Structure formats: C-alpha cells, structure tokens
Amino acid sequence: MNMAKYKGDILELLYHNRSTYLSGQTIAERLAISRTAVWKTIELLKQQGFRVHSVQNKGYQLTGFPEEWDQDMMALIIKQSSYFKRRFVYKEVTSTQLVAKEKLLEIDEPFIVISEVQTAGRGRFNRSWDSQGTKGLWMTAVFRRDVPLQKMMSFNLFLSLAIAKTIRRMSGAEAKIKWPNDIYIDDRKCCGFLTEISGEAALIQNIICGIGINLNHEASDFQQDLAVKATSLKAATGHPVNRYQFLEELLIEIEAAFRQFLVLDFKDIKDEYGQYSNIWQRKLRYTEGTTVVEGVAVEILDDGRLVVQDEKGTLHHFMSADIEI
Amino acid sequence: MNMAKYKGDILELLYHNRSTYLSGQTIAERLAISRTAVWKTIELLKQQGFRVHSVQNKGYQLTGFPEEWDQDMMALIIKQSSYFKRRFVYKEVTSTQLVAKEKLLEIDEPFIVISEVQTAGRGRFNRSWDSQGTKGLWMTAVFRRDVPLQKMMSFNLFLSLAIAKTIRRMSGAEAKIKWPNDIYIDDRKCCGFLTEISGEAALIQNIICGIGINLNHEASDFQQDLAVKATSLKAATGHPVNRYQFLEELLIEIEAAFRQFLVLDFKDIKDEYGQYSNIWQRKLRYTEGTTVVEGVAVEILDDGRLVVQDEKGTLHHFMSADIEI
Numbered sequence: 001m002n003m004a005k006y007k008g009d010i011l012e013l014l015y016h017n018r019s020t021y022l023s024g025q026t027i028a029e030r031l032a033i034s035r036t037a038v039w040k041t042i043e044l045l046k047q048q049g050f051r052v053h054s055v056q057n058k059g060y061q062l063t064g065f066p067e068e069w070d071q072d073m074m075a076l077i078i079k080q081s082s083y084f085k086r087r088f089v090y091k092e093v094t095s096t097q098l099v100a101k102e103k104l105l106e107i108d109e110p111f112i113v114i115s116e117v118q119t120a121g122r123g124r125f126n127r128s129w130d131s132q133g134t135k136g137l138w139m140t141a142v143f144r145r146d147v148p149l150q151k152m153m154s155f156n157l158f159l160s161l162a163i164a165k166t167i168r169r170m171s172g173a174e175a176k177i178k179w180p181n182d183i184y185i186d187d188r189k190c191c192g193f194l195t196e197i198s199g200e201a202a203l204i205q206n207i208i209c210g211i212g213i214n215l216n217h218e219a220s221d222f223q224q225d226l227a228v229k230a231t232s233l234k235a236a237t238g239h240p241v242n243r244y245q246f247l248e249e250l251l252i253e254i255e256a257a258f259r260q261f262l263v264l265d266f267k268d269i270k271d272e273y274g275q276y277s278n279i280w281q282r283k284l285r286y287t288e289g290t291t292v293v294e295g296v297a298v299e300i301l302d303d304g305r306l307v308v309q310d311e312k313g314t315l316h317h318f319m320s321a322d323i324e325i
Numbered sequence: 326m327n328m329a330k331y332k333g334d335i336l337e338l339l340y341h342n343r344s345t346y347l348s349g350q351t352i353a354e355r356l357a358i359s360r361t362a363v364w365k366t367i368e369l370l371k372q373q374g375f376r377v378h379s380v381q382n383k384g385y386q387l388t389g390f391p392e393e394w395d396q397d398m399m400a401l402i403i404k405q406s407s408y409f410k411r412r413f414v415y416k417e418v419t420s421t422q423l424v425a426k427e428k429l430l431e432i433d434e435p436f437i438v439i440s441e442v443q444t445a446g447r448g449r450f451n452r453s454w455d456s457q458g459t460k461g462l463w464m465t466a467v468f469r470r471d472v473p474l475q476k477m478m479s480f481n482l483f484l485s486l487a488i489a490k491t492i493r494r495m496s497g498a499e500a501k502i503k504w505p506n507d508i509y510i511d512d513r514k515c516c517g518f519l520t521e522i523s524g525e526a527a528l529i530q531n532i533i534c535g536i537g538i539n540l541n542h543e544a545s546d547f548q549q550d551l552a553v554k555a556t557s558l559k560a561a562t563g564h565p566v567n568r569y570q571f572l573e574e575l576l577i578e579i580e581a582a583f584r585q586f587l588v589l590d591f592k593d594i595k596d597e598y599g600q601y602s603n604i605w606q607r608k609l610r611y612t613e614g615t616t617v618v619e620g621v622a623v624e625i626l627d628d629g630r631l632v633v634q635d636e637k638g639t640l641h642h643f644m645s646a647d648i649e650i
Contacts, residue, residue: 155526201520202645320527
C-alpha cells in the first residue's frame with residue numbers, strides 16, 4: 001500500500017487540529033479510508049520527521065515537524081492562502097529571487113519560492129545574505145497585479161510593517177523597522193528584504209519580493225563581525241519558532257498588507273509605521289547614492305520619504321537611504 | 326581575395342563623405358590597401374544593394390542603401406553612439422522587445438535590437454503593431470542605469486519629445502505628441518512606443534524602450550480601418566526617408582534625451598513638450614483603467630500628469646491615459 005497519497009489529507013487534519021487529539025477512527029471516517037491506512041500513514045509521517053504523539057483512547061496529535069521544509073506541509077500552507085496560487089520549494093538554489101524571475105516568464109499567477117539553502121542570497125546594494133538551512137525563512141513572494149508606478153514607492157513600507165507585525169506576534173520580540181525596510185530586534189538585524197519590479201513605465205505588472213528572516217539561529221551561529229549586527233527570533237527571545245506556523249502567519253500578513261497597499265496611501269498607515277520605527281531621536285549616518293548625511297530623522301512624509309536634520313539644521317530628504325545602526 | 330573584411334572600413338569612409346566623391350586612390354591610401362581591393366570591395370557593396378556612383382577622375386560616392394538592414398551599416402551607426410554599445414539586427418523576430426528582455430539577462434551594457442519584421446509587435450495595452458519589413462523602424466533601445474523610481478514617470482515624456490524632434494528634422498513633417506507618448510502627423514499616428522522597466526522598487530536598473538515608426542509606407546499600405554488612423558513620414562510628406570540616416574539621428578536624439586532625463590525634471594522641458602502636443606483645445610475621450618472622461622486638456626503638471634476638464638467643469642488628473650483622436 002502506498003501511503004504517500006493519504007499523507008497530505010491526514011497531515012491537514014492533524015495540522016488544523018493540533019491543539020487537540022484526533023482518534024484513528026475519526027480520521028478514518030473523515031477521509032473514508034481504513035484505520036490501517038491511517039496508522040500506516042502516521043508511521044510514514046514519523047519516518048519523514050514529523051512528531052505525532054499518540055495516546056491510547058485519545059488518538060493522535062501533531063507535535064513536531066521535520067527539520068527541512070516538507071513539500072506536503074508547504075502545499076497545505078499555500079492552499080490556505082487566498083492570494084498565492086503556487087509554491088516552489090527547493091533544497092538549494094542560488095537565490096529564491098533568481099528562481100522567481102525565471103518562473104515569472106512562464107507563470108501568470110502569484111506564487112512563492114522557498115529554499116532550504118541559498119548559495120548566493122542577496123539583499124539591497126547586492127550585499128550577500130547568509131542563508132543557513134533550516135534556521136531561517138528564505139522566500140520570494142511574487143505579486144501579479146497592475147500597479148501604477150507612483151504607488152510602488154510605498155510598497156516596501158506596507159510590507160515591512162507586515163513582517164514586523166508577524167515577528168512580534170510569533171516571537172514576542174519587539175521587532176522594529178529600520179526605514180525603509182529592514183527589521184531589527186534590539187538594534188540587531190533579523191530580517192532584510194529586497195523588492196524588485198518589472199512592467200511598463202507607468203504601470204508595474206510584477207512585484208518580486210525576496211524576504212530573508214533569521215528565525216532559529218543561536219547567537220553563536222553569527223560569525224565574527226556579523227555577531228554584533230545580526231540576531232534571530234530565537235537568539236533574541238530564547239525560544240524557537242515553528243517555521244511552518246511562522247510562514248503561515250507571514251503569508252496571511254503580507255497578503256493583507258498587499259491588499260491594503262492597493263487601496264490605501266502610505267499616509268493611512270504612517271502613524272502605525274512610525275511607531276514601529278527604530279530611527280527616531282538618535283543621530284545616524286544616512287547614505288543615498290553619493291550623499292552622506294549624519295543627522296536625526298525628524299519625519300516621514302506622506303509619500304514615504306524620510307526627512308533628516310543634520311547638525312547645522314539643514315533638512316535632507318531621502319527616498320531609500322542606507323542607514324547605519 | 327575576401328573583400329568582406331574591407332567592407333566595413335570602406336563603407337565608413339563612403340558614408341561619412343557621402344556629400345562628395347572619394348577617389349579610389351584616397352580610399353586605398355587611407356586604409357593602406359591596394360586599389361584593386363578597393364575596386365573589388367565596391368563591387369561587393371553594389372552586389373549587396375548599396376548604390377555607389379563612380380565618376381572618372383572624381384571617384385566614388387555612396388548614393389543608396391540596401392533595402393534590408395545591413396549588418397555593417399548597423400555596426401557603423403552604433404559605433405558612433407556614445408551610449409549604446411552593442412546592436413542585434415534580425416531579419417525576423419516575434420518582437421524586438423521580447424528579444425531585448427532575453428538579452429538583458431546576459432548583457433550589462435546598453436544595446437539596441439532591430440528587426441526587419443516583427444511577427445508579434447505589441448504596443449501599450451497589448452495592442453498589436455503592424456510591422457512591415459523595410460518600410461519602418463522597429464527597434465528596442467535598452468538603457469542601463471540606476472534611476473530613482475519617482476524619476477521614471479517622466480521618461481516617456483522626454484523620449485517622445487526626442488522622437489518627435491527627429492521626425493520633424495528628418496522629414497519636415499509637423500510631428501506632434503499625443504500625450505503621453507504617441508507621435509502623430511496630421512492627426513494620424515506614425516509612431517508608438519512602449520517603455521518597460523525592471524529593477525528594485527526604489528531604483529530602476531533597466532529601461533527597455535520599444536519604438537515603432539512608420540517611415541516609408543505608402544498611404545495604400547495601411548489597410549481598412551488603419552488607413553484613417555495611421556500614416557508614415559513618406560505618406561505625410563511625399564518623400565521617403567533614408568532609414569540609416571533616420572536611425573543615426575534618432576539614436577543621437579534619444580541618447581541626448583536620456584541624459585537630459587537623468588539631470589532635469591519634466592518641468593524643465595514642459596513648455597517645449599507642450600508646444601509639440603496635439604491635444605490642446607479639443608474635446609477628446611480619455612480612458613485610464615475604468616475611468617472614462619470626455620473633456621478638454623487644460624494643463625500638464627510639473628510631474629507629467631495631465632489635467633482634463635470635463636463638461637461640468639470638474640478636473641481629472643491622468644497619469645497615463647489612452648486618448649482617442
């Protein structure tokens with residue numbers, strides 16, 4: 001008997017009922033299969049790294065997940081998304097962003113690309129991003145929608161708020177946004193993302209958003225110079241996060257942010273965004289192109305630009321500066 | 326003797342001195358080759374469709390070009406460009422825009438793609454564009470440069486002005502711009518273009534600009550419903566244009582416009598743009614997304630948006646409307 005065909009369905013039942021126990025009888029009836037098939041499939045799940053707790057007379061409870069991304073769990077999570085239609089899950093790629101850009105040529109629907117390992121992960125300014133397998137979430141989310149060019153300027157602001165909220169909810173850590181779009185905990189970076197776009201000059205058609213989040217790294221996983229600048233949710237709070245639950249929440253949150261982005265202006269979320277910002281009331285160095293300014297951020301404008309006041313009192317406007325914290 | 330190797334050099338001398346005659350002796354000396362090689366190469370040029378007029382005791386003059394795009398002439402024209410570094414010339418492609426997007430993945434430099442025929446030429450709103458071989462110019466110009474997203478909104482305005490100017494200079498026809506970026510002569514369209522972009526959300530890296538211009542079509546070349554809406558430089562003026570000279574001038578003009586675009590704002594060219602516009606003082610129908618307005622254009626704003634007043638006096642702002650003329 002090939003149990004792989006029941007795996008997805010049983011996993012779905014166990015995952016959605018993971019706060020309780022489900023009896024073998026209940027599962028068998030719900031799926032109209034034999035109790036033997038249920039039992040064998042649960043053995044298969046265990047072999048594949050799922051932890052299923054079984055208690056006589058109560059039944060089964062899903063209590064743990066494989067260390068590596070599991071294709072069926074991914075299918076289950078994307079099935080719940082009302083926006084993303086397909087997922088591509090890899091053991092190793094150069095970067096999810098590159099894979100997404102290739103897929104883009106063939107696929108019309110919104111999709112996500114996830115990889116256990118990226119051998120050449122890249123952030124803004126072409127900076128490398130250390131993408132250790134199983135400890136983080138390395139994902140590219142591809143949005144397909146006609147968006148007026150001038151609206152795009154606020155996309156990263158909506159998205160960074162969504163990511164910061166997810167991190168707060170899932171870890172309890174006080175995630176902050178370093179304008180425009182890095183996420184910090186305790187002044188150390190735990191998430192970066194890179195949004196790329198393509199389309200017509202006045203109307204963007206594709207948004208390709210690569211997100212890297214350090215989830216379960218130990219502090220000792222960050223080597224040398226990274227150690228003072230990087231953190232993970234676990235390193236910051238002492239508690240690991242469940243990658244699947246995190247991904248599920250993140251997708252819900254970024255879908256919601258995308259829909260907000262389509263109908264709202266940045267000014268509508270400016271106050272909330274401001275409360276998540278970690279750059280207020282401190283002197284920082286801002287670099288945009290060849291402009292370097294040391295100063296204090298005084299305001300984010302309605303269009304998302306940041307206003308920084310230097311020591312002489314001169315105001316500088318930034319669209320997308322690199323800020324050293 | 327293989328004369329093909331001298332073709333480019335002799336062509337270059339003849340092309341740059343085409344207002345006069347060059348003796349075989351002069352050509353031979355300038356290129357340090359034999360007079361026999363000069364004579365044989367000129368025979369080759371003639372075989373390939375160039376017209377070279379020769380007069381005893383005066384020498385040679387280039388007076389005509391092959392009907393189809395010639396690779397060596399193209400090399401010569403791109404060699405004069407200070408911006409575009411490479412060219413790709415095809416007999417037939419689906420569209421130069423598609424080819425350019427493929428090349429983009431491998432090539433870092435600015436380049437142009439030209440084809441004699443496009444089997445699936447497309448304009449804005451995915452409208453087909455009839456691309457008859459040898460009668461027009463079907464080209465995609467790829468610009469490579471980091472450009473802040475908010476600057477991109479004016480790109481088409483700078484470019485359309487460059488194209489309109491080239492058409493006026495090369496044909497004498499009073500080319501006008503139908504905002505934002507079609508070129509008309511006598512209320513008939515002779516040129517359309519489509520700008521696509523890709524890059525980061527705040528910083529565009531690639532501008533892929535597809536331009537189609539009807540040059541030497543006869544009025545009778547436009548079938549049925551197109552006949553009342555389309556024209557060519559020749560149909561409008563009665564005179565054919567030299568495709569190579571036109572291309573040379575066009576490249577110079579769009580390079581200049583691109584450099585202007587990088588350092589100026591639209592408001593700096595707004596007055597000149599306004600003088601080229603054919604939409605003033607007439608009631609037209611404007612469609613942008615689901616918005617349809619009948620009204621009269623009253624102003625172009627500094628950021629390139631068009632202000633249209635409807636019959637009730639209400640003002641509407643358009644970023645990139647489709648206008649029926």
